[in-house]
Amino acid sequence: MLVTGASSGIGFETARALAAAQAHVIIACRSVAKGAESAARIVAHHPHAKVTPIELDLASFKSVRRAVGELPADKIDALICNAGLFANTYQTTEDGIESTVGVCHFGHFLLTQLVKPRLRAAVRARVVMVSSESHRYPSTLKLERFPLAPTSYKPLVSYGQAKLCNVLFANELTRRWAADGITANSLHPGSFIGTDIFRSTVAGKAISVLISPFTKSIAQGAATTVYCAVAPELEGVGGRYFADCREKPMSAGARDADIAARLWTLSEERVSR
Ligand SMILES: NC(=O)c1ccc[n+]([C@@H]2O[C@H](COP(=O)([O-])OP(=O)(O)OC[C@H]3O[C@@H](n4cnc5c(N)ncnc54)[C@H](OP(=O)(O)O)[C@@H]3O)[C@@H](O)[C@H]2O)c1
Numbered sequence: 001m002l003v004t005g006a007s008s009g010i011g012f013e014t015a016r017a018l019a020a021a022q023a024h025v026i027i028a029c030r031s032v033a034k035g036a037e038s039a040a041r042i043v044a045h046h047p048h049a050k051v052t053p054i055e056l057d058l059a060s061f062k063s064v065r066r067a068v069g070e071l072p073a074d075k076i077d078a079l080i081c082n083a084g085l086f087a088n089t090y091q092t093t094e095d096g097i098e099s100t101v102g103v104c105h106f107g108h109f110l111l112t113q114l115v116k117p118r119l120r121a122a123v124r125a126r127v128v129m130v131s132s133e134s135h136r137y138p139s140t141l142k143l144e145r146f147p148l149a150p151t152s153y154k155p156l157v158s159y160g161q162a163k164l165c166n167v168l169f170a171n172e173l174t175r176r177w178a179a180d181g182i183t184a185n186s187l188h189p190g191s192f193i194g195t196d197i198f199r200s201t202v203a204g205k206a207i208s209v210l211i212s213p214f215t216k217s218i219a220q221g222a223a224t225t226v227y228c229a230v231a232p233e234l235e236g237v238g239g240r241y242f243a244d245c246r247e248k249p250m251s252a253g254a255r256d257a258d259i260a261a262r263l264w265t266l267s268e269e270r271v272s273r
Pocket of ligand 1: 005006007011059131132192194
């Protein structure tokens with residue numbers, strides 16, 4: 001299994017839970033040092049865990065290509081696209097894309113395309129997109145305003161676009177790849193879980209610290225991801241949205257198959273430039 005953004009937060013707990021259950025988990029982290037430290041922490045908790053850290057910066061198509069070229073597995077049963085960020089100010093990836101959608105969507109889009117042969121090798125494989133209830137705002141993905149320009153940049157809108165892309169991508173992937181034995185679901189891990197996601201804003205960080213005692217723990221936040229990755233009843237099931245380890249209705253905008261297909265085509269074009 002391959003988990004992105006496993007150096008901290010929900011991704012770390014997801015990798016830990018899967019490794020504890022005997023899966024070989026490849027943890028993809030943009031910092032080599034943090035990846036090694038995370039792997040060591042998991043093995044310290046679970047001495048028989050098989051965890052392999054690899055370097056992956058989703059803000060760089062070059063890094064994504066290199067990481068897939070060096071993947072230490074011919075077969076991947078589950079690709080868990082967990083990495084994400086909330087960028088309080090406008091920033092771009094190495095390839096010039098607004099960074100929230102650049103990392104959360106375009107980086108994961110390229111990664112998934114390149115990992116496809118290894119997913120196919122697993123016969124029945126799953127892609128799990130860690131989205132958010134934030135996918136409901138904006139209510140639709142307006143491609144003429146995607147990604148946002150520096151002059152119209154709004155952090156919440158960009159985060160919402162990125163999380164809406166995660167759901168649209170899972171749905172479209174299932175339509176296109178189910179016949180190859182690959183399906184994808186998306187999920188909401190929980191709200192205001194006390195991770196580092198809102199570290200870029202003082203207000204976000206303060207709210208997160210104040211609210212987190214009343215929200216899910218980070219380990220509880222990983223539960224729906226783990227459920228989507230391994231639950232036997234979800235074998236061959238895709239195009240659905242989950243929260244609290246059960247299916248939940250996705251927004252109307254996320255069900256728009258026309259936008260999902262256009263996003264796929266646009267993404268193919270953007271990552272191959
Ligand atoms: N926390 C919540 O309440 C909440 C709610 C809804 C959805 N989510 C979603 O849950 C997922 C995990 O977030 P979290 O809350 O666990 O936050 P987090 O602790 O900040 O974890 C985010 C992870 O993504 C990684 N990442 C960021 N940019 C990257 C890049 N360019 N390349 C590779 N990895 C990168 C981070 O790596 P570094 O350690 O190197 O920064 C980190 O491991 C995200 O997709 C988020 O949108 C979280």
